[in-house]
Amino acid sequence: MEGGPRRPEMILWLELPTELIVGMHVIDPKEPLSFGEILRHALARPIAGAPRTPDRIRVAEARLAEEAREVVGDAIAVEVAPTPEVDVVVARMQREIPQEREPSYLDGDRLPEEDVRRLFEAAGELYPHAPWERAGDDQVVRVDVPALGVEGACVSIIGALGESFGFVVFPSQIAFEACLEATREGLPEEGPVDLGTAQLALNFEAHRDVPRRMVREVASHGWPLAAPDAYPFPRRIDQDGVLHPMEARDLDVLAATATALAKLFGAHGEEIARGRSVEATASYRGGIEVRARMPYGSAGAGLSAHAAASNAEVDVNPIEGRLAKAMWRFAHERFGKAWRRARRGVKNFDEILPFSIPWSLYRCRIEGRTAADWFFDEYKDRLSESERAWLENQRRSWLGIWEVEDFEPGATLDLRDLLTGERRRVQEKMGSRGVSKRVALLGAVVEHQGAFLMTGTYPHTMPPMEAFRIVEEVCAATGAEPGSVPVEKLREAKIERLLLESWERALGEVERRRSQPLRLANTDGDPLLFTNDRFTFEPGDRPEVEHGLRALGADVEEEERNSTSTCFAVVRCETGRRAALLPSTLLGRIEVGDGSLTIETNSVKRADWIRRRVEEKCGERLRHRIRDHADPVASFGRGAAASPSKSKKPESPPELLAALREQKARFYRAWVDEPIPALDGRTPREASRDAAGRRRVDALIKNMENMESRLPTAEQFDFQPLRRELSFAAESPSRPEE
Helix, strand or coil: CCCCCCCCEEEEEEECCCCEEEEEEEECCCCCCCHHHHHHHHHHCCCCCCCCCCCEEEECCHHHHHHHHHHHCCCCEEEECCCHHHHHHHHHHHHHCCCCCCCCCCCCCCCCHHHHHHHHHHHHHHHHHCHHHCCCCCCEEEEEEHHHCEEEEEEEEECCCCCCEEEEEECCHHHHHHHHHHCCCCCCCCCCCCCCCCEEEEEEECHHHCCHHHHHHHHHHCCCCCCCCCEEEEEEECCCCCEECCCHHHHHHHHHHHHHHHHHHHHHHHHHHCCCCEEEEEEECCCEEEEEEECCCCCCCCCCHHHHHHHHHCCHHHHHHHHHHHHHHHHHHHHCHHHHHHCCCCCCHHHHHHHHHHHHHHCCEECCEEHHHHHHHHHHHHCCHHHHHHHHHHHHCCCEEEEEEEEECCCEEEEEECCCCCEEEEECCCHHHCCCCCCEEEEEEEEECCEEEEECCCCCCECHHHHHHHHHHHHHHHCCCCCCCCHHHHCCHHHHHHHHHHHHHHHHHHHHHHHCCCCCECCCCCECCEEEEEEECCHHHHHHHHHHHHCCHHHEEEEEECCCCEEEEEEEECCHHHHHHCCEEEEEEEEECCCEEEEEECCHHHHHHHHHHHHHHHHHHCEEEEEEEECHHHHHHHHHHHCCCCCCCCCCCHHHHHHHHHHHHHHHHHHCCCCCHHHCCCCHHHHCCCHHHHHHHHHHHHHHHHHHHCCCHHHCCCCHHHHHHCCCCCCCCCCCEC
16 A cells, blocks of 8 residues: 555444444545535435435534535534444444454565564563563653654553563653553443553564464564564554554564663663662664663653654644643642633533633643643653653644635645734645635644644634634734734733634624524515516407517517517616626516416515506506515525535536626626725725725635635636735735745
8 A cells, every 4th residue: 555554534424313324435535525525425325215304413523513514504403412323333343344364474565574573583682581570560661762753652561460471662651641541441342442542562472372374474484482472463553442554663663662671671670670760771773772761751862853853753643632631630630620710711612622622721821821831840751752842832832813825625724824924834634624715713833843733723714704803803902913913912811812702702693694594685685585476368468468568668678489478578777887797687577478477576676666567558458366476595495405415516618607707807896996884885996095994805805705715616706806906915825834
């Protein structure tokens, strides 16, 4: 497999109470689909049964709920709550999937033979020293192998009870403690497993317990064994308890650790048994320095340049997760009620945990300092270099309003902080699948091992205009202009609190507007209501009726005529600024048949106007029979619920796209000279002549860009000519820091 083995990501949709799988999609990193697209596909083409609409949808995270609502609108209730049913089904699937092949040291020649041989040689050096006879389960060793990027690893010796011998390598002592805490009550029989951290392990197994293929490999390659019951058995275990295929680096780390332990227990076995502090340095693989210290403590010098580069392989998600758990326990035990009081103040705390937990740890103050500050001072000597670096970078970050300037689905987001003006390109897999251009995110961007990551992000995005208003409010409080607020100001507790309160207030207003009934209007501003007036007349009077309609003058154009009916269009020729956008407006249609006449309009006001004029011209020949209405809003709701939209919209013909672009161009050319209420009655051209007005116009254009970005690329309008016409380039994106 290109790039080595990887664990796929899968989205699973269940229908309850049957637990029937109606949607399942394995995400391809090269061609990722958004969560919303996968939901749309599951509704339109379920794995089992005909397309159908559920009464409600339940997802585990607020950001997923937001994507789901983008697909189903108000037609289906979407709620955020735990989804244990999915966890149980996934666990059942994992148990029932058969093993593809017998375990192998070389994994089908994927792992180099020389790496496996080095592991056997190092294990053979360690086994005779029997460290499990001198160290208890509660004693851990610190191991550093700078050349391999291992710094502050915590090694637990297993075998004190005489049942299984070997050792387990944890990324740090904090990770080791996270594992102890997670497994204190034992592992669940069903459902998800959480070991607190990923880990590497090396066990010594008896000949009878080793798979036959692995025994044959040992014999055929002549790998050395310290004893018949000392077959080294390496394992890499992910945080959820699933075995991960070994990598060559994993073998290297285990062999180097075994070398360090052999030196430590070989030179200081008696001292260790008496509980003394010891340390040792050994050479691995022709000159690589390995260090071991017991009990666990500071390793002195930091990483070499080579080690820092190697550490780029460390996945930050497990680091962030275990540190958050450790800091949460620390704050709860250390500060008690004061900690609980400090973290109150985030609305719907349990529904937005990706934001509320980091907010509590990195933003809430207890005695003037955050939980992260207190934790770092007390635990810094027990952290690995990667953990220390992550905490230090988190403490240097700030809460910003980050505008999405561009994105690559499943990979990156190009962001600009509307407060400081800083730009970043962040690595983001899931978040980059459900965003649109120009929306704003509330969160922090943290630099970690040469890359930028978005952390502590509020699950709900903010439309551009609302984000602009929040920026104005924060800038007024800091006394700085948008785009130039000092980072130090944003780290102040009162400004962080203002940011959160303003965001929650604006979000509440957005949700309130969305919850209001949809109101549609025609181009005159009249409520949209499809209205039909139906008349009858004597069939022999049809020529006189049609003559009367033609007498309406320039307002009526004959559209088509056949043997059964004649159709007329009622139009209005526009003047002034409106004519620049649309020369004429269709007000309604009239269809005349043998003895019947129907007037079709999209509002009551237009229907009354056309009916009055038709009755004036046709006189008593017409007899009005009925007026009926169709509410487009109600029809829209029923359609959304009954027939999920298809995943792909048919491509429009090139000539239609060209006409659409030209119509948009006419509209926006006229828009720059139209008075706008959001600009206090000024036109965009007038408002752009001063800095404050220019920022407001920019926010309006971003709102339009955001709506356009949701359309197929061929239908999107390019706003740069409009910006040039207004003589300002609204933050034309420079290359963000990567």
